[in-house]
Amino acid sequence: MFERGDIVEVSLSDASAQLFSGLLQVSTHNEPMLVGQTEPLAPIAITADKVAQYESQYVKIENTQPEASESGTWNSDSNKGNVSMETKDGKSYKIRTLQTASYAQDAIPTDKSGSIAGIAGIYNGTLQILPCNGDDIQLAEARFTVQGNKATLAEVLEAGAGSAFEVEGVSVIAANEQGVLLQQDGARIYAFKGEAHDLAVGDVVTVSGKTESRNGLLQFGKGCSFTKTGHQDITQPQPAAFSATEIEAYMKNPEVEYVTYKGTVLVSGNYVNVEIDGTSVQGSLDYMSDDFKEKYNSHNVTITGWLFGSYKTYMYTIPVEVRDEGEFEEEVPDGAIFYSTFDKELSSQSFDTSSGWPYLDQFEGWINHKGSGIAAVTYDYSSMSVRTNQSSKGSLSLYDGSGKNNIFFSSVPTYFTIQKIAVTSQNLKLSFGAQRYAQGATNTFIKSDFVVRLSSDGQLWSQALDYDFGSVADEPGEWRLATADFTLPAGTSTLYIKFEAKMGSVNRIDDVLLIPGNGGQVIEFGKEEETPLSTIAQVLAGPIDDVYKVEGQVIGTHSKGFLVKDATGTILVFKKNHGMTVGDKVTVEGATSEYGGMKQFGETSELTKNGSGSFTQPTPTDFGAAQFDAYVNNPTIQYVKYEGNLSSYRDQIYQWHYNVAVEGTNVVGSIAYPNSDLNIENFVDRKVIITGYTVGVSGTDTKYLNTLTTSIEFAEQETMPDESQAITVKELNAKLATMNAGDALGELIAVKGYVAANNEGGNFYQLISLVDNTGEANTGIIIKGSDYTEKDLPVGTKVIVSLKYAKYDINNDLPQLRMATIFPTQEKVTMKVPQITVSQAGDYVGQYVTVKNLTPAANSTTWVVNKKTTSVNFTDDAELPMVARTTNHAVFANEAIAIKKADLSGIMEIYKGGYQIFPNSMEDVAGFKVE
Numbered sequence: 001m002f003e004r005g006d007i008v009e010v011s012l013s014d015a016s017a018q019l020f021s022g023l024l025q026v027s028t029h030n031e032p033m034l035v036g037q038t039e040p041l042a043p044i045a046i047t048a049d050k051v052a053q054y055e056s057q058y059v060k061i062e063n064t065q066p067e068a069s070e071s072g073t074w075n076s077d078s079n080k081g082n083v084s085m086e087t088k089d090g091k092s093y094k095i096r097t098l099q100t101a102s103y104a105q106d107a108i109p110t111d112k113s114g115s116i117a118g119i120a121g122i123y124n125g126t127l128q129i130l131p132c133n134g135d136d137i138q139l140a141e142a143r144f145t146v147q148g149n150k151a152t153l154a155e156v157l158e159a160g161a162g163s164a165f166e167v168e169g170v171s172v173i174a175a176n177e178q179g180v181l182l183q184q185d186g187a188r189i190y191a192f193k194g195e196a197h198d199l200a201v202g203d204v205v206t207v208s209g210k211t212e213s214r215n216g217l218l219q220f221g222k223g224c225s226f227t228k229t230g231h232q233d234i235t236q237p238q239p240a241a242f243s244a245t246e247i248e249a250y251m252k253n254p255e256v257e258y259v260t261y262k263g264t265v266l267v268s269g270n271y272v273n274v275e276i277d278g279t280s281v282q283g284s285l286d287y288m289s290d291d292f293k294e295k296y297n298s299h300n301v302t303i304t305g306w307l308f309g310s311y312k313t314y315m316y317t318i319p320v321e322v323r324d325e326g327e328f329e330e331e332v333p334d335g336a337i338f339y340s341t342f343d344k345e346l347s348s349q350s351f352d353t354s355s356g357w358p359y360l361d362q363f364e365g366w367i368n369h370k371g372s373g374i375a376a377v378t379y380d381y382s383s384m385s386v387r388t389n390q391s392s393k394g395s396l397s398l399y400d401g402s403g404k405n406n407i408f409f410s411s412v413p414t415y416f417t418i419q420k421i422a423v424t425s426q427n428l429k430l431s432f433g434a435q436r437y438a439q440g441a442t443n444t445f446i447k448s449d450f451v452v453r454l455s456s457d458g459q460l461w462s463q464a465l466d467y468d469f470g471s472v473a474d475e476p477g478e479w480r481l482a483t484a485d486f487t488l489p490a491g492t493s494t495l496y497i498k499f500e501a502k503m504g505s506v507n508r509i510d511d512v513l514l515i516p517g518n519g520g521q522v523i524e525f526g527k528e529e530e531t532p533l534s535t536i537a538q539v540l541a542g543p544i545d546d547v548y549k550v551e552g553q554v555i556g557t558h559s560k561g562f563l564v565k566d567a568t569g570t571i572l573v574f575k576k577n578h579g580m581t582v583g584d585k586v587t588v589e590g591a592t593s594e595y596g597g598m599k600q601f602g603e604t605s606e607l608t609k610n611g612s613g614s615f616t617q618p619t620p621t622d623f624g625a626a627q628f629d630a631y632v633n634n635p636t637i638q639y640v641k642y643e644g645n646l647s648s649y650r651d652q653i654y655q656w657h658y659n660v661a662v663e664g665t666n667v668v669g670s671i672a673y674p675n676s677d678l679n680i681e682n683f684v685d686r687k688v689i690i691t692g693y694t695v696g697v698s699g700t701d702t703k704y705l706n707t708l709t710t711s712i713e714f715a716e717q718e719t720m721p722d723e724s725q726a727i728t729v730k731e732l733n734a735k736l737a738t739m740n741a742g743d744a745l746g747e748l749i750a751v752k753g754y755v756a757a758n759n760e761g762g763n764f765y766q767l768i769s770l771v772d773n774t775g776e777a778n779t780g781i782i783i784k785g786s787d788y789t790e791k792d793l794p795v796g797t798k799v800i801v802s803l804k805y806a807k808y809d810i811n812n813d814l815p816q817l818r819m820a821t822i823f824p825t826q827e828k829v830t831m832k833v834p835q836i837t838v839s840q841a842g843d844y845v846g847q848y849v850t851v852k853n854l855t856p857a858a859n860s861t862t863w864v865v866n867k868k869t870t871s872v873n874f875t876d877d878a879e880l881p882m883v884a885r886t887t888n889h890a891v892f893a894n895e896a897i898a899i900k901k902a903d904l905s906g907i908m909e910i911y912k913g914g915y916q917i918f919p920n921s922m923e924d925v926a927g928f929k930v931e
Contacts (some may be wrong), residue, residue: 004132007036008537024055027748029727035445043117043136048091051127054120059129063088065113065143067210068194068223073668074137075104075813077912080741082128083108085116088211090146090164093344094128094139094291096121098737099813103134105913114139123740124829132192145225147154147206153184153867156289158214161213161215169548172203173234174306174318176287180226181256181306181318182207188256190285190308190318194222198465200754201320204230215309215316216254220360233317233875236320239304244278247315251281254310260321264328266386266404267297269348274303275403279393284314292322297346300325303726313394330402336371337428338421338514341402344368347386357385357408360416366405371514373422373495380458383414392510398472399481401433406510409501416591417498419458421514425892426490430465430497431483431509436476440653443507445450445469448547448591452484455496460526479510485520502604527557531589537568539592540599554580555615556693557582558673561600563637563693564588570637572600572695572708578607596696596706597635615883617710625664632667640707641671641691643715648684660690670704671712678712679766682785682819686805687715721802729772730779733815745817754798756780756831756848758788761920762889768793768822769848769907775832777840780847782816782909798827813910815846833905838880841908841915843854850905851917853877855929856897863925864893871916872897874904885909892925897898902927 001010010032017026043060051059067084074097075081081104097104109503115138118131131137148164156165169183174181179192180199191207192214199205205844209224239260240246247261263274263283272293274283283303285292305319332339344366349356358364359381366386369377385408390396393403407416418669430452436445452465467484474480487508488495497514501507531549538547552566561574563578564586572841573588574595580586590605620641621627628642651657658680669690674680692709707727727735733752757769766787772779785800799822806820833848841851854874864870872884882903886893904927919925 001030004040005038007038008032009035010870011638025735026737029731031888036823041910045237046120047089048085048093048127049925051093051120051129052122055122056299057120058117058132059120060115060117061085061087061093061129062115063113064116065139066108066110067092068221069111069611070108070110072432073105073913074401075099075101075913077812085128086146086164086210088147090148092127092162094123094126095584096123096128096130097909098130098914099810099815100737101131101133103131103137104813106134109139111143112139113141113143121738133900135198143223144211146478147224148208148210153182153187153189156211157189157218159188159211161211163627164208164210166190166207166208169229170205170207171232171234172199172201172205173236174320175199176285176290176318177203180205180288181308182902183638188306190217190256191226191795192222193222193224193226197226199226199228203228204232211372215314216309217256217309219308219468224699244276244281247276247279247281250307250315251310251313254307254629257307258305259307260304262300262302262325264300264347265296265298267293268346269350274301274317275393280396281313281315283317285317286763287321296324298328300328303554312361316746321350324407327453330368330370332370333513333515335515336513336518337373337423337908338369338377338512340367340369340418340419340512341404342366342386342407342510343402343404346387347405349387353385355385357387359410360384360386360407366407368528369418373514375422376494377419378419378421380417381415383410383412384416385410387508390435390437390508392435392508396435396477397433397479398475399433399479401479401481402511406433406435406508406514407508409504409507410500411501411504413500414504415922416509417458418512418907419496419788421495421497422495423488423495423514424683426488426492427485427517428488428495429483429515430467430484430513430793431481431515432499432512433479433508434469434482435479435508436506437508440651440655442593442595443506444593445474445476445480446545446591446593446602446604449502449602450544451500451502453498453500454486454523454525455498455518456489456494458496461498462525463522463529466521487519487522489523489525503602534562534754535568536566536571539571540569542592543623544594547589547591549587551587551610552582552585553615554582555617556582556710557675558708559675560673561708563695569907572598572637573607574600575603575605575607580607580609580676581612581694583615584612596698598637598696599789602637603666623662624692625662626664628665628669628705629809630696631705635697636693638830640694641689641693643687643689644669646671646680646682646686646688646712652836658684660688666700667703667705668707670698671709672706674712676766678709679786679788682710682713683714684819689715718802718804718821720800721750721804723750723752723800726752726800728779729753729770729781730774730776731905732781733778735810736781736815738807741808743808745806745808746822750803751781751801752831753781753801754831755788755793755795755799757792757920758790758795759920760790760795761891761924762893763885763887763891763918763920764907765887765889767816767907771831771847773829773832775834777835778845779836780908782814782907783820784811784816784818784848785820788822793822793824794828795928796828796831797831798825799823802827814914817892835903837878838876838882838915839878841882841917842910844908845910845915846908847908849908850903851903851908854882856899857902858899859901860897861877862894862896863890863919864888881914883914885911885916885918890919892919892922895922895925896930898923898930900928904928915930 011030013030117136118129139788170182212221241263263276272285304321351358381417392401524635552564623640623642631832754773783864802821858874905924906917
């Protein structure tokens, strides 16, 4: 290991120059030699715009600070080790921090400025500096104001985002508590200070700061500064009258404009919005005072002020004048026995819950029932919260909903019961707003999954109420008004209404109304419902959203469902955590829906395993371009095989998609929810052969043939690289230290080493530890991919690992290789296991080690608790912490832990900055065996 000031010499006899993402490097297999020592070099002082000219040199930038938008640590899940910096003259660059850096988890001093030293580089065109250690970061001075170029406001607007400016003689024409709207010679811009200021309308100021694009317009960004230089009276222009029509037009083409509009003020925590009739757009009044919120909440108002941008359904407004039109009064429908919009007070996402939204027992602002039968009304509920998102008013609603609050059904069991409504008539009509929505789901409303039942005492319940949505067709994810006419048993004077969702976190209700009706479905309290057994053919021929029961055998699975077959047909059961394997015999009971042109059972289906047997897959049908094209028009379940190039991407809700491009067709093969044992990541960006069941068609512009995949293989097999082309693990790690997650490694050709750990012990799933077997630091790496045991890849085996298709990956700070191909050799050696202390853990990540003298926490019991992956805390003689992680599949999972000092062996890893060891055998944990 070299230190600063060391003089090294390396032969370039076999060297080649390489560009890694724009950074010039020299690659050689020759070892550098220490030939002398001198005083450590001082960094070269440069300006930020000269970083590229000093590539790979030790440099220093003075008068610099993190940009105002930065927060957290130097390397976090959000910034991935890239922190934006700025200089006093407005230049920008990045600080690049590796996960293994000693300062990676230090907080970014966002309130300080100073100097940064490090190695200069350029990554895909971005200027960056890589500090060598925490001492290179010297940010201890107060923040400065960026000194921008002097300009007029018109010149600022012309220049676009990302530049620093100083503009003198601008007037404040509107203000909220953290920003001001500025004007100069007809040019206008919002300036967001991001904290309190003392400016008022009419003040003349000099503004300094960097510009950014926000809400469709240019503005001075957070951290800009103001210097007051005078005051002059401001005459506001004549406001343009804005109704729904003008507002909708504005949202598409925002500008700074003086307007007037009417609406109702809604306060939700720190947010103040104005609900406007005729549109789902709301006026957004940012950074209003507490006095404003208290005075105008739930009041009808006329707002006159400046618009300064639009985003989604929010029209950003700084009020200049507010005329109070009186408190909002909710209109109660004629004849209401019970009516609730749940809108007494607006809910806010500011509570101590996983979502931030309050549960019903934490907030009473949803209780606003009205009507003739409410005198004794109470409520009973389970796992229910009150929310304002996904509003029943506006663009998401197919009925004229009240908006504001709605009632959300969270994790199952989840229900909401209105109790003790006084009724005087047998013939009644119930209506309620209903929505089914989950991000990334199909969101077809399934009535069988959202059940309404009635009772006279809260104990004996009726059959499911047969409600409908009239002639309003289902638009997935949108609100509709459900109605049901029914007739109660004679003598019923008290009514309970129970809404129950069979699936968690998808259903909402609003605007519940009970009125006298004409009668209809005859209600029978205590009536039992039983589902008859059907064949799969009968289910496929029957209507959707009915409840069926079938029996059959499982013939294929993916991670979110399985195919079940009987003598008459095959159907998909879409259900996460189903626990089924091929050959299982099962009873399925539940509602059906349609997806991809085919019927299927859904997530709420109930499964009963009746045993297991054998099943042999049929001979697959070869599917080429012609078969793909024909399938789109007639989707059926078939067992097929096709070939193409596999790619993957992660969508905006973090779901992975795996697609196969088949030559000669625009229809794409889609690998639906692949099982983990397929190791599909190993096959990405390769030509593959897919075998499995076709399970429908999805997509609009591009059609996808969805495949429940039973096997995947390479269409072309790799060959083992020559060992002379392979670098050592230590050499590989040195190169990875300059690279970024996702970088391709093909130019490195191959790495050679020895298997230090496989999954023989069950605690290293789909991973191996590859080492040089020198026992030195930084000579190990994790390879993620196939699952190996002693049978197919024994510890000690020398391997050549092809990097032709491999990529560098960093998983929660753990460096690893993906998509590498392992070629075992005949050579097998005895492994050298490094003996280390906790303080050395960072130098041995990816290696199989023994950590000396550890003592478990006094409350330690077994390696795995409650059959869930468990962390056991240890400390060493220096009181340094070490965590041992164990999955339920480990052979020692249920072994008791003796509270004593001993050595612990395993694979050293890092997780979000903390070091963890993964024992992998009974021998690894033998020191803690209870005698």
